[in-house]
Amino acid sequence: MCYDAFSDEELIAKLRRGENEVTDYILEKYKPLVRKRTNAMYLMGGETEDLIQEGMIGLFKAIRDYQEEREASFYHFAELCINRQLYSALQASNRKKHQPLNTYISFSSGESDDGVKVEDALLGQSQSPEQLVIEKEVWEDFKQRLNGRLSKMENQVLAFYLDGNNYIQIAQLMNKSPKSIDNALQRIRQKVKQMKQEERG
Structure with a gap:
């Protein structure tokens, strides 16, 4: 069956009704997003193939856990799950002191469909407004210095x-x-x- 005409939310509903082949379709559809996030993480010291596997695990978790009545959109939820999985994998393999800086380097280019920056969505769950302001300043300073080099x-x-x-x-x-x-x-x-x-x- 061709699923191109269905929205992500409709596909998830079909999956919940037992159309298990939907999982493979969504995994294939979102591979480019996983690759995009993996590329950013690679620059931070990760290994590409390992990170792709981690990103696909994050995507699978999004498919498994998405609840339309609680989440804004599947795309946004999948993006967050992929980012969390990748960042956790990178942290586990290479512990770093400056976690806010690393988060911004990894996710600075990402923006979801509803215009919410990925770094805002991730850090906003556990950081105070004051901490977010400081971390944004750290990222902007780092980005300017990197561009200069x-x-x-x-x-x-x-x-x-x-x-x-x-x-x-x-x-x-x-x-x-x-x-x-x-x-x-x-x-x-x-x-x-x-x-x-x-x-x-």
């Missing part, structure tokens, strides 16, 4: 990468060799790592 090409590569493209797709978009894009991503990752070390003193 990246070349024009690296900034372009980073923008495409955080939008969910892999290095081969970026190479096509920028009319450059895949090797040059891969090298640029490695340089960006190294600069992020260096700045994190500087933050720790």
Whole structure:
């Protein structure tokens, strides 16, 4: 059966009525979102394939736990579940001192359908307004300093990468060799790592 004409919420309702093949359809439909979030996490030190698996686990949890009467939209709920799973996996493998900073680096490019920033939705559950203001200032400062350290090409590569493209797709978009894009991503990752070390003193 083709499910393209149905909304996510309608698909979840079908799944609850026993149409189990809906799960595979939603998992495939949301793979690009998982890839987009994984790309951002990769820059923070994660391993791509492991993070993709974690992201798919988060998506599966969203399918399992979504309740239309309690959640705004499935897309928004899935986005939050994917982000939480990825961030938890990265924290577990690489404990960090500056959690707010890491959260903003990982999720700064994400925005849900209803215009709510992912970092606001995540941190807003456990942080006070005063803490959120401080963390936003930390992120803005870090972003400005990172942009200042990246070349024009690296900034372009980073923008495409955080939008969910892999290095081969970026190479096509920028009319450059895949090797040059891969090298640029490695340089960006190294600069992020260096700045994190500087933050720790």
